[in-house]
Structure formats: C-alpha cells, structure tokens
Amino acid sequence: MADLPLDAQRRLRSATAVRGGWGRYPRATMSAWRPESPEDAAALLLRADGPLLPVGGLRSYGDQALLTGGGAIRMLRLNRFLALDTATPAVECEAGVTFGELLEVLAPHGLSVPVSPGTRFVTLGGAIANDVHGKNHDRFGAVGAHLDWIDLLLVSGEVRRLTPSGTPELFAATLGGCGLTGLILRARLRLQRTSQAVEVRYSRHDNLEALMAALVEARNAASYSVAWLDAVAAGARLGRGVLETAEPAADTDGPRASDRWLALPFDLPGGLLNRWTVGAFNALYYRRIPVGGRTRRLPLARFLYPLDAIGGWNRLYGRAGFHQFQCVLPEATAPTGLARILERVTASGRASFLAVLKTLGAEGAGHLSFPRPGFTLALDIPRRPGSLELLAALERLTLEHEGRVYLAKDSALSAESVPVMYPRLPAFRRVLAEVDPEARLQSDMARRLGLRGGG
Amino acid sequence: MRPVWIVLGATSPLARAFAIEAGRAGAALLLVARDAERLAPVAADAAIRTGAEVDTLVADFAEPAGLAALATTCWDRAGALGDGPVCLFAAAGTMPDQAQIDAQPELVRRVFAVNAVSLAELLQRLAPRFEAQRGGRIVVVGSVAAERGRPSNYVYGASKAALQTYLQGLRGRLFPAGVGLTTVVPGFLDTAMTYGLPGTFLVAAPETAARRIWRAAARGREVVYVPWFWRWIMLVIRLIPEPLFKRLKL
CATH class of the missing domain: 3.30.465.10 (Uridine Diphospho-n-acetylenolpyruvylglucosamine Reductase; domain 3)
Structure with a gap:
C-alpha cells in the first residue's frame, strides 16, 4: 500500500474561505475539511492543528457553524x-x-x-x-x-x-x-x-388572541399545526395570521414533489424589502385565504418544507444578511409576552416576512434542547443599523417572560442570558470538560455565549 | 432481463454515484473496492437507495498477482446476480501531487501501475468474456489531463493517456461483438481529489457527473466529457502549438 500516506494526505486538504450561516451574518474566515469516510474524519481529528467544528447542511442561521481561525469538518459526504x-x-x-x-x-x-x-x-x-x-x-x-x-x-x-x-x-x-x-x-x-400526502386546512384569524386560541385547539386535534403570522400588522390586527393544520391523506400515493421549484441566483438589493413591500406581501398572504378557510392536498415534502420552494431564499435580504429570532414562551406568559414582542417588532418598522407561530409540547431530552411546553415564535429581522438593539430588546422580553431563545437560529444572544434560559447548562459543561478537556471543538457561537464555561 | 454492473473502485464518489444510477435503472450491482470497511456502507447505501440487488468483492486490483483470479471471480459473481448482460464501470486511480512525484520518482511506477497497467490487464482478461457475451457495455474513467502533458500534472496525465489509447483500441476490438465502450473524460469533479485544491473551477458534483455518464453510456456514446464544456476547453488546449504551450504555466 505504497500510496496510503499520499491518499491520507490528499483527503486532509482543506479549503479556506469567508463563510456565513444561513442568515449570512456574522461571517468568519475559516478553513473547511470534507472527509469522505469516518476513518478520514478520525484521522483529521488526530492530525489537524487548531480548533475544529463538525458542520452539516449549514442551515443554522447565525454563528453556530462558524469558527473564526479554525476548521470546519463538513459531514455532508458521510451520507450513506x-x-x-x-x-x-x-x-x-x-x-x-x-x-x-x-x-x-x-x-x-x-x-x-x-x-x-x-x-x-x-x-x-x-x-x-x-x-x-x-x-x-x-x-x-x-x-x-x-x-x-x-x-x-x-x-x-x-x-x-x-x-x-x-x-x-x-x-x-x-x-x-x-x-x-x-x-x-x-x-x-x-x-x-405514513401517507406521502397531506390534507391541509387553512383558516385565517384576525388577531393574536384568536390565532393562539386556534393553535391551542389544533394542538390536540391535528397531526400537524403551524401558523403564519403577519409581523407587520399592528394595532387591532396585531398577530393576525393563517393557521395551517394537516392530516395524512387517506390514499397513500400522493402527488410527487418536484426536485426544485425556483432558485434565487443573486442577492436582492438590500432596501427592496421594506415595511411597505413586506406589508403588502403579508397582507396578500393573509387575504388569499377566504374567510371561511379552505382545504388543499399537498405532497408531504411540500407541506414540510414550504421555504425550500425558493432555493437560496436567504438572498432575499441582500448582502447584509439577516437575523432570525426564535423564542419559546411558557403557556402562562405567552399571551402577554408574544403581544409585547410583536408590538416591539412592529414599532421598530423592521419588516419581517411572515413570522411562524407554533405550539410546543414536552421539554426536550437534551441538556440544551430548545423545546419546552408553550408557544414558539420565529421571525426574520433584516440586518440594518439598529437591528442589534431590537434583538437585545427581544432578548429582554423573552427573559422577562421566562422564555428561551433557539440556538440554531441565534446570532445575537448575550452570554449572561444563556444560563437563565438553559438551566441545564452546568451539566452540559461538565460533560464537555470530561470528553474534550482541551476544547478541541469550538464554534463562534460557543465562544460568544460561553457555552463551555470557565471564561 | 436484468443487467449487472460491475463497479470497480466503488468507494470513489463518482463510482458510488454511478452505481446508484445503474441501480435506479434496474440493474444488479457487484461493487469492488480494496477497503472492506469503506465498501460495506457504500454497498448498503446503494441497496437501500435503489432497491437493487448488491454484492460486494474486496480486491486490490493494483496487485498484479491476483488479476487473473480477480477477472474470473468478478465475471462469475456478476453472472450470478442477473440474467442480463454483464457491464463494467471502472473509476479507480491515484493522483499524487506532481511535487510528491518529483520528490519520490519511484511513484511514477506506482501511478502507471494503478491507473493504466492493472486496469488494462484486467480489461484484457475480461475482453474474451465480453466478446463471448456478445453485448454489454464498458465505461472507464480517464481524465482531461491525458490530452495534453502539463508540468503540474504530467505523470498522472501520461498514465491516463496510456489508458485512453488502450481503450480506443479495445473499443475497436469489441465493436464487432456488439460490446460498447465509453471513455469518460472528466474535468474537475467535486471529490477529495480536488477539494481545497487551488486553481480548480466549475467543479461538478459527482451525482451530476454520474447522471451524465449514465445517459451517455445508455446512448452508446464513445467519449463523454463531464462537465460537457470540457470538450471545448480541451479542443482549444489541444490546438495550442507546442512552442507556445511549453511557455504556458498550466
């Protein structure tokens, strides 16, 4: 096997680039390795210098998959x-x-x-x-x-x-x-x-209270439920939105989802999405559902992945990128907490495309699992001057209402909030100290939020 | 009639993707590679993704001593998998950096042995069987590097040139027997061979390349460039006069 060392060396080549998460902010200059087998990955851990971070499909929004000055280990080729x-x-x-x-x-x-x-x-x-x-x-x-x-x-x-x-x-x-x-x-x-198609029922609800009530009803009755909420509408229409509930369709061979629908091959100019254009889009999205609701049959994949209909939709927000904010608030505090969060967003005039509102059930099993019983709200915030202040305000509101922010989406949380939002953080840190005492695995998010502890 | 594809070097991303194309088209698969630990997950994956019947064979066909036995084993195992014609895809090769070859000249022998000599001998041993079968198809992966010797990659390129010239002759020999032979000429594929390599551009995903190769083979094409535009890039590069070419830093 005279060429084994050569092959091994070849597989350990890395590519250096400026990379961003799905929100395209923040960015990091880092290298990336792409092993083709678990053996390559193990060799990489033993031989590479500096901090490393395994990454997957790069769909987390902020800096969870970034590591300034280090090397990502791209796991996509381990897909057997x-x-x-x-x-x-x-x-x-x-x-x-x-x-x-x-x-x-x-x-x-x-x-x-x-x-x-x-x-x-x-x-x-x-x-x-x-x-x-x-x-x-x-x-x-x-x-x-x-x-x-x-x-x-x-x-x-x-x-x-x-x-x-x-x-x-x-x-x-x-x-x-x-x-x-x-x-x-x-x-x-x-x-x-399960069936490969779903019957989706759409209904519109003209304020937050009505939408939340509909979600609560759906959580016990429907297989799937999600609400799309107009995060531009204010005043009496605050929190209006469309509830989608879905049940597996009776006959199993549903229509096939096509591989690709549309792709956005370029960045839209940053200012194109403003409160008027997004407000108009959101209003249309809301009004396309008749008052009495309607029903439609969809391929399962199309229902599960509506945003995949536009490949590279993150480019809608232009080169500056965007933040995504997702929090979960407990049942008791959600009605007031969500209203205050939405009021803060609409008052800021920062257009957010449709926000997503869902109910969550049981607490997750992981030390840093996001889910806990309550309501979860997710919205996009285009990155402009002042957006970090808005996110800080949303973080405070989340804390005040005993909620937590989703790390997969986050790009702006402060380190002080993490132990409050994630009470099992000390247990997580104990495990890291045991399995990776030298902190070989790192990420910009872990550094920003002090996930490892000890400074 | 269910054809059977023997896939040599099945753990390479292109071969794996080709095997999946063949499996989806209803063929049975005999996957051959030298590393059992890497081959097992590739075989399981192909079976699960395509529903094809998949068999595996662990063999290092760079070892000259075992080639006669390997040819027999491959053919017999493949024949047992289906009632249609046996076909062969070969994507095995090694590409050390030219700088490494400069430092270790004995690598020249190794590169030729793996990329050209062993494969040619194996094909030579299989040729009578293909002729007797009076059908089937052979698809072998060469390289654009074979078409012009460049200082940055000429040992690898020369080994692939030897292979491609051999394939031209073999194509003519097998033609009367109704056996088709497709030479694949890849430009940059997005594999570990090119990942992070400076100077690569417009790299093609192995899955995209495999689909194109599958279609070309099904249509009986003799030579297929992947991605397609490399045919024209190489046409231009072949036309550059040698006095000028030697001055180019390619």
Missing part, C-alpha cells in the same frame, strides 16, 4: 444509508444524510421521519445537534425522542455508541449540543408509517 428496517420501522444512516434524502428513500416504503425541521437540507447530524422539532411537536416531541442510538466520534478518536439509558449524560449533551461533544457519525432513527 446503512440499514433500513421496514418492520420496526427504523433507519440507520450516517449523519450527513439530509431530510430530503430520508424522505426520498423512505417514501417508496410508505415510511417517513416522525419529526422534521422546516427545510429538507438539514442533515441528520445537524438535526441531532439542535434537537430539532417540527410542526407536530405536541404529539411527537423533538427528533431526540426517536433515536435508538447515536455513534459519536470523540476528539480522543474513540467512537462511542450513545443511548438514552446506557450513556444518559453524553447522550443528553450531544442532543442539542451544537456539535461540541464530538462528531456525530451515525444514528438509528425510528420511523413512522
């Missing part, structure tokens, strides 16, 4: 399906498999993932590292509730199989752990037997 058990049913695959690939492979078997994030470009590894939830959290919980095991490559080079009962601490730290405990190599995900 390893076993499909149609009886249980469950799938074993490498962490770089995306939800789009999962849906495509599972559909012919009448199977699907029990929980899916809002874009099909998220990898399974990224979904685990953020313990993602979908539009059915009340019934199904987050992705972590459906994992039999996770294979984690530690910085020591050791591969450990994590299970909720066998390795509770390391499992809980890895689930939602932002990639900081090690490289998620493989996992076994339990599946759901």
Whole structure:
C-alpha cells in the first residue's frame, strides 16, 4: 500500500474561505475539511492543528457553524444509508444524510421521519445537534425522542455508541449540543408509517388572541399545526395570521414533489424589502385565504418544507444578511409576552416576512434542547443599523417572560442570558470538560455565549 | 432481463454515484473496492437507495498477482446476480501531487501501475468474456489531463493517456461483438481529489457527473466529457502549438 500516506494526505486538504450561516451574518474566515469516510474524519481529528467544528447542511442561521481561525469538518459526504428496517420501522444512516434524502428513500416504503425541521437540507447530524422539532411537536416531541442510538466520534478518536439509558449524560449533551461533544457519525432513527400526502386546512384569524386560541385547539386535534403570522400588522390586527393544520391523506400515493421549484441566483438589493413591500406581501398572504378557510392536498415534502420552494431564499435580504429570532414562551406568559414582542417588532418598522407561530409540547431530552411546553415564535429581522438593539430588546422580553431563545437560529444572544434560559447548562459543561478537556471543538457561537464555561 | 454492473473502485464518489444510477435503472450491482470497511456502507447505501440487488468483492486490483483470479471471480459473481448482460464501470486511480512525484520518482511506477497497467490487464482478461457475451457495455474513467502533458500534472496525465489509447483500441476490438465502450473524460469533479485544491473551477458534483455518464453510456456514446464544456476547453488546449504551450504555466 505504497500510496496510503499520499491518499491520507490528499483527503486532509482543506479549503479556506469567508463563510456565513444561513442568515449570512456574522461571517468568519475559516478553513473547511470534507472527509469522505469516518476513518478520514478520525484521522483529521488526530492530525489537524487548531480548533475544529463538525458542520452539516449549514442551515443554522447565525454563528453556530462558524469558527473564526479554525476548521470546519463538513459531514455532508458521510451520507450513506446503512440499514433500513421496514418492520420496526427504523433507519440507520450516517449523519450527513439530509431530510430530503430520508424522505426520498423512505417514501417508496410508505415510511417517513416522525419529526422534521422546516427545510429538507438539514442533515441528520445537524438535526441531532439542535434537537430539532417540527410542526407536530405536541404529539411527537423533538427528533431526540426517536433515536435508538447515536455513534459519536470523540476528539480522543474513540467512537462511542450513545443511548438514552446506557450513556444518559453524553447522550443528553450531544442532543442539542451544537456539535461540541464530538462528531456525530451515525444514528438509528425510528420511523413512522405514513401517507406521502397531506390534507391541509387553512383558516385565517384576525388577531393574536384568536390565532393562539386556534393553535391551542389544533394542538390536540391535528397531526400537524403551524401558523403564519403577519409581523407587520399592528394595532387591532396585531398577530393576525393563517393557521395551517394537516392530516395524512387517506390514499397513500400522493402527488410527487418536484426536485426544485425556483432558485434565487443573486442577492436582492438590500432596501427592496421594506415595511411597505413586506406589508403588502403579508397582507396578500393573509387575504388569499377566504374567510371561511379552505382545504388543499399537498405532497408531504411540500407541506414540510414550504421555504425550500425558493432555493437560496436567504438572498432575499441582500448582502447584509439577516437575523432570525426564535423564542419559546411558557403557556402562562405567552399571551402577554408574544403581544409585547410583536408590538416591539412592529414599532421598530423592521419588516419581517411572515413570522411562524407554533405550539410546543414536552421539554426536550437534551441538556440544551430548545423545546419546552408553550408557544414558539420565529421571525426574520433584516440586518440594518439598529437591528442589534431590537434583538437585545427581544432578548429582554423573552427573559422577562421566562422564555428561551433557539440556538440554531441565534446570532445575537448575550452570554449572561444563556444560563437563565438553559438551566441545564452546568451539566452540559461538565460533560464537555470530561470528553474534550482541551476544547478541541469550538464554534463562534460557543465562544460568544460561553457555552463551555470557565471564561 | 436484468443487467449487472460491475463497479470497480466503488468507494470513489463518482463510482458510488454511478452505481446508484445503474441501480435506479434496474440493474444488479457487484461493487469492488480494496477497503472492506469503506465498501460495506457504500454497498448498503446503494441497496437501500435503489432497491437493487448488491454484492460486494474486496480486491486490490493494483496487485498484479491476483488479476487473473480477480477477472474470473468478478465475471462469475456478476453472472450470478442477473440474467442480463454483464457491464463494467471502472473509476479507480491515484493522483499524487506532481511535487510528491518529483520528490519520490519511484511513484511514477506506482501511478502507471494503478491507473493504466492493472486496469488494462484486467480489461484484457475480461475482453474474451465480453466478446463471448456478445453485448454489454464498458465505461472507464480517464481524465482531461491525458490530452495534453502539463508540468503540474504530467505523470498522472501520461498514465491516463496510456489508458485512453488502450481503450480506443479495445473499443475497436469489441465493436464487432456488439460490446460498447465509453471513455469518460472528466474535468474537475467535486471529490477529495480536488477539494481545497487551488486553481480548480466549475467543479461538478459527482451525482451530476454520474447522471451524465449514465445517459451517455445508455446512448452508446464513445467519449463523454463531464462537465460537457470540457470538450471545448480541451479542443482549444489541444490546438495550442507546442512552442507556445511549453511557455504556458498550466
């Protein structure tokens, strides 16, 4: 095997570039490696200098997948399906498999993932590292509730199989752990037997109170529920929006979703999205639903991933990029808290496209899992002068109402808020101190928020 | 009739993507690679993604001693997988940096052995079987580097040139027997071979390249460039007169 060292060296080549998250702010100059196998990834951990960070589909919005001066380990090429058990049913695959690939492979078997994030470009590894939830959290919980095991490559080079009962601490730290405990190599995900099409019911509700009441009703009655909220409407119409609920369609072979719908190949000029254009768009989106509501049948993928209809939609906000703010507020404080947050957003005049409002069910199993019972609101904030002040105000309002901000989306949280929002942070830090005492794995987010602790 | 594709070097991203194309089209697959640990997940993946019947064979076909046995084993195992014609895809190769070859001249031998000699011998051993079968198709991956020797990559390029010239002759030999042979001439593919390499541009995803190769092979094309525009880039590069070419830093 005279050429083995050469091959190994070749696989360890990295590419340096300025990179950003999905929100395109902040940015970082960093290198990136792209191993083609778990063995390459292990070799990389042993041989590369400086801090490293495993990254997946790069769909987190802020700096979770960035590491200034360090090296990302891009996991996308570790995307092999390893076993499909149609009886249980469950799938074993490498962490770089995306939800789009999962849906495509599972559909012919009448199977699907029990929980899916809002874009099909998220990898399974990224979904685990953020313990993602979908539009059915009340019934199904987050992705972590459906994992039999996770294979984690530690910085020591050791591969450990994590299970909720066998390795509770390391499992809980890895689930939602932002990639900081090690490289998620493989996992076994339990599946759901389901129709590949859904019947979606749309109804419009003309203020926040009505929309929240409709969501509460839907959380117990519907398989999926999500509300699109007009974050520009103010006054009596504050929080008006469209509720979508969905049920699996009765006959299983639904219409097939096309691979690609549209793509935005360039950045829109920064000022194009302003309170008038976005306000008009939001009003149209609201009014296209008749007062009495309507029903439509959609392919499952199209329902789960509405934003994927426009490839590269993040370029809508221009070169400056945007922040996404997502918080969850407990049931008790949500009515006033959400109203105050929306008032603050509308008063700022910072146009946000449709905001998303959902209910969440049980507390997540990870130390840094985002979900907890309550309401979660997500909105885009274009990056302009003053947007950081707005985000700081939203952070304060979230704290006042005992809520928490979603790390997968965040680009602006302050380090002081994290231990308050995530009370299990000390337990997370204890695990990191044990498995990665030299802090080989880092991220700009971990640095900004002091996730590792100890300064 | 279910055809069977033997895929050599199946753990490479292009070969893996090609195997998935073939599987989706209803072929059975015999995946051959030298590293069992890397091959197993690739085989499981191809079976799950395509529903194809997949068999694996661990072999280092750079080892000259085992080639006769390898040819026999490959052919017999493939024949057992389906009732249609046996076809072959080969994407094995090594591309050390030219600087490394300059430092270790003995690597010249290694590069030619892997990229040209072993593959040619294996094809030579399989040729009578293909002729007897009176059908099937062979798809072999060469390189744009074969078409003009450049200081930055000439040992690799020369090994691929040897392979491509061999394939031209083999194509003519197999033609009367109804066996098609497609030479794939890739430009930059987005694999570990090019990742992070300075000077690469317009790299093609292996999946895109594999789809194009699959279609070209199905249409019986003799030579296919991937991505397509490399045909024209290479036309221009071939036309540059040698007195000028030697002065270019390519």
